[in-house]
Amino acid sequence: MAELQITGLGRSFGGVHAVQDVDLTVADGETRGIIGPNGAGKSTLFNLISGHLRPDRGAIRLDGRPLDRLPAHRRARRGVAIVFQAARIFPGMTVLENVMVGAHLRASAGFTAAVLRLPAHRAAERRIRELALGSLDRVGLSDRAEDPAASLPIGQQRAMQLARALCADPDLLLLDEPASGLRAPERERLASIVEELHEDGQTTLLIEHDVAFVSRLSDRVTVLDLGRVIAEGTPEQVRRDPAVVSAYLGTGEGAAA
Numbered sequence: 470m471a472e473l474q475i476t477g478l479g480r481s482f483g484g485v486h487a488v489q490d491v492d493l494t495v496a497d498g499e500t501r502g503i504i505g506p507n508g509a510g511k512s513t514l515f516n517l518i519s520g521h522l523r524p525d526r527g528a529i530r531l532d533g534r535p536l537d538r539l540p541a542h543r544r545a546r547r548g549v550a551i552v553f554q555a556a557r558i559f560p561g562m563t564v565l566e567n568v569m570v571g572a573h574l575r576a577s578a579g580f581t582a583a584v585l586r587l588p589a590h591r592a593a594e595r596r597i598r599e600l601a602l603g604s605l606d607r608v609g610l611s612d613r614a615e616d617p618a619a620s621l622p623i624g625q626q627r628a629m630q631l632a633r634a635l636c637a638d639p640d641l642l643l644l645d646e647p648a649s650g651l652r653a654p655e656r657e658r659l660a661s662i663v664e665e666l667h668e669d670g671q672t673t674l675l676i677e678h679d680v681a682f683v684s685r686l687s688d689r690v691t692v693l694d695l696g697r698v699i700a701e702g703t704p705e706q707v708r709r710d711p712a713v714v715s716a717y718l719g720t721g722e723g724a725a726a
């Protein structure tokens with residue numbers, strides 16, 4: 470069970486209301502898309518949920534438990550996993566090692582045990598390795614496990630990051646522009662992975678510029694403009710919403726889908 474509930478969320482920078490009065494509920498097992506023209510507040514919202522920014526007001530709850538005062542690493546332990554837009558990989562490590570880092574974010578063996586190499590730690594390490602191999606399998610990268618991470622093309626690096634996030638067995642998966650910089654076949658592959666996760670019941674929040682990509686993958690889409698929610702509904706409902714069309718046309722980005 471993983472329901473994300475956001476109420477009255479706000480964050481300003483100087484005089485700019487980057488996110489204002491945002492209410493958002495993502496149901497357990499739902500894939501929710503967040504779209505909006507440039508400067509709409511998507512990244513700010515993402516960072517407020519991940520814990521990389523603190524809200525000025527409002528509340529964020531996962532399964533009824535408040536998240537908004539916790540730092541990012543404590544949110545990770547609560548089950549929030551993030552795939553950042555900018556590829557943060559450890560290039561000198563193997564693909565498998567990169568993915569194992571994800572599970573360490575949620576592991577419970579403890580720092581002291583790790584330092585002393587206690588048996589509990591070694592058992593945890595074995596378990597983490599198994600989880601990482603399972604995550605690589607889910608994203609179709611099993612055969613690259615022992616390769617250097619830097620040798621992967623960008624599409625597979627993105628899939629590796631997704632595997633890293635999955636390795637922590639997240640309740641909530643946050644995807645920040647996962648399709649950016651990918652070529653069409655790589656986008657297609659990534660979309661199929663996200664679809665499979667959805668079928669497995671993963672709760673996901675997807676922030677994307679690529680409206681077609683979001684529409685294809687999301688149960689519902691929330692549209693932000695100038696920090697506020699201007700529309701919410703199925704991809705089809707949102708695409709036809711006059712407020713959405715005018716927000717996109719107003720910025721010269723073209724129609725919403």
Ligand SMILES: Nc1ncnc2c1ncn2[C@@H]1O[C@H](COP(=O)(O)OP(=O)(O)OP(=O)(O)O)[C@@H](O)[C@H]1O
Binds near residue numbers: 486507509510511
């Ligand atoms: N750290 C910051 N300092 C000052 N202003 C900021 C900061 N972060 C965001 N803003 C402002 O807040 C507003 C929302 O920005 P944000 O980056 O969240 O939008 P976005 O929807 O992610 O945009 P884009 O699609 O261009 O990435 C913008 O007006 C932006 O200039």
